Amino acid sequence: MAVKTGKQYTDSLRKIKRNSYILGQKVDDIVDHPINRPAVNAIAESYEIANINDMKAFAAPSSKLCNGPVNRYNALSESVDDMLSRGEMERTVGYRTAVGCPRSTGYDAINAVYSIAYEVDQKYKTPYLERFTRWLKRVQENDLAISGAMTDVKGDREKRPSQQADPDMYLHIVERKPAGVVVRGAKAHQTGAVNCHEHLVMPTRGMNEAEKDYAICFSVPVDAPGLYHIYGRQPSDTRKLESGGSIDVGNSRFGGCETLMVFDDVFVPWEQVYICGENEYTWPLVNRFAIGHRASYGLAGGGVGDVAIGLVVAMAEANGVAHDKIIWDKIADLIICCQTLYGLGLSAMLKGKPTTSGIYFPDYVLGGVAKYNATTLPFQMLRITQDICGGLVATMPGEVDLRHEVIGKYIEKYLRGAAQVPTEHRMRLVRLIECMSLGPLSADLLTMGLHGAGSPYAQKMMILGDYAERIPGLRDLALYHAGIRDKIS
Numbered sequence: 001m002a003v004k005t006g007k008q009y010t011d012s013l014r015k016i017k018r019n020s021y022i023l024g025q026k027v028d029d030i031v032d033h034p035i036n037r038p039a040v041n042a043i044a045e046s047y048e049i050a051n052i053n054d055m056k057a058f059a060a061p062s063s064k065l066c067n068g069p070v071n072r073y074n075a076l077s078e079s080v081d082d083m084l085s086r087g088e089m090e091r092t093v094g095y096r097t098a099v100g101c102p103r104s105t106g107y108d109a110i111n112a113v114y115s116i117a118y119e120v121d122q123k124y125k126t127p128y129l130e131r132f133t134r135w136l137k138r139v140q141e142n143d144l145a146i147s148g149a150m151t152d153v154k155g156d157r158e159k160r161p162s163q164q165a166d167p168d169m170y171l172h173i174v175e176r177k178p179a180g181v182v183v184r185g186a187k188a189h190q191t192g193a194v195n196c197h198e199h200l201v202m203p204t205r206g207m208n209e210a211e212k213d214y215a216i217c218f219s220v221p222v223d224a225p226g227l228y229h230i231y232g233r234q235p236s237d238t239r240k241l242e243s244g245g246s247i248d249v250g251n252s253r254f255g256g257c258e259t260l261m262v263f264d265d266v267f268v269p270w271e272q273v274y275i276c277g278e279n280e281y282t283w284p285l286v287n288r289f290a291i292g293h294r295a296s297y298g299l300a301g302g303g304v305g306d307v308a309i310g311l312v313v314a315m316a317e318a319n320g321v322a323h324d325k326i327i328w329d330k331i332a333d334l335i336i337c338c339q340t341l342y343g344l345g346l347s348a349m350l351k352g353k354p355t356t357s358g359i360y361f362p363d364y365v366l367g368g369v370a371k372y373n374a375t376t377l378p379f380q381m382l383r384i385t386q387d388i389c390g391g392l393v394a395t396m397p398g399e400v401d402l403r404h405e406v407i408g409k410y411i412e413k414y415l416r417g418a419a420q421v422p423t424e425h426r427m428r429l430v431r432l433i434e435c436m437s438l439g440p441l442s443a444d445l446l447t448m449g450l451h452g453a454g455s456p457y458a459q460k461m462m463i464l465g466d467y468a469e470r471i472p473g474l475r476d477l478a479l480y481h482a483g484i485r486d487k488i489s
């Protein structure tokens, strides 16, 4: 079964006994835990989309590895069309969930590791690509959800991995055995990881000669002994534990989640190791994972932007201002933000190029610019939603007040905006804006926009690095137009 349904995915999660903790409690059934369920649903949606006839063209491509359709998130990126289809997938998941898909890191990790394993093998005659391809075939055939685990906890940011007071601040090999390696460390902020079947683990930065034990890339099942998933808190997360209502959570169907993933001496068999000690390949690996992911932020942001646009229109109707031209000026700003993200992500993919392995990656500068804009535009977009919403986004009484036998009638009467929109509908719209801009979804829509795939300065460093060769020529160009040089060099 190469393309599973959402239900088959959630059923498969129930069979795995992972070591996960939510709010200090060990949780065996993560699928039906109310705090986690919306995040499970978001991944399930990526499975559903691959089964929708109109969407199969981009969501369920054919794979040479298993001779049939696979989920886009497990596919190799072998052409510009593949990248554009991945973009379509991101936008679709974005608007259907209002949060985006955690399997996105899996896609970028799969493609980055494949291309690097190929290159390492070319140089050292290692067996990495063969192993990796065997793993990927199994992943595709079983339609497993994979998380791309890169970010280490990093300790003192001014020090390299080998200089840290505690060597475990970056994940590393602590023991080599005949059958494999033992690794220790922790990966931070792992989106959706607890709801995946396996993790593809990569170094978080370029490693030097002294850091060969940190130059390790491998896959590991989510239930590997010694692997802990510690659930991250999100604003207002415990509202999901309140019984008897669905308004105050904002988005009761979908959500995101991050975990701190601790590797407490996890054994990894050689069959699951795809780089081990080839430190010169760590920087290209990080870069390739990052650029795929950076470009995808634009597309996913565009999808979430679609939700924001619809939301402000509905909110404006509920407030009775839907015909005001100033409101439409703000909506135009929102559309421009949304399409800027989408267009930048798309252009990075359109101008992408193949590596020697045949795997395509987006254009580095355009992808970096897309991601840089994802560090600001979602804030601008959600600022507009809050602006049109009004102050209720931060002051509105709760669903229990609406249902209350004494005060319910006051809520019903005084929280009504335009007469034709029921009070409860207006409250639901306010709560969704709160959820996206201040509540649980803000973790993924705003903070992930800011830091995911690298904080803002990381984009500038990469953009300047890529421009370095072009800058002297551009300087000469300016001198030519200023009449200081006679010709364009």
Ligand SMILES: Cc1cc2nc3c(=O)[nH]c(=O)nc-3n(C[C@H](O)[C@H](O)[C@H](O)COP(=O)(O)OP(=O)(O)OC[C@H]3O[C@@H](n4cnc5c(N)ncnc54)[C@H](O)[C@@H]3O)c2cc1C
Pocket: 105, 148, 149, 150, 151, 152, 153, 154, 157, 158, 188, 189, 190, 191, 192, 258, 443, 444, 447, 448, 451, 452, 453, 454, 455, 456, 457, 458
């Ligand atoms: C919601 C969310 C989801 C995420 N999902 C994933 C995921 O699924 N997988 C994954 O691998 N990662 C994930 N990330 C991690 C993301 O890539 C990191 O947050 C990002 O790389 C920044 O790392 P950091 O959080 O450790 O912050 P830091 O690296 O500590 O950065 C904080 C600030 O310090 C600055 N800084 C850092 N080092 C230095 C220095 N030496 N000198 C001067 N300034 C410095 C940075 O520019 C930044 O402004 C996610 C992050 C978030 C917030």
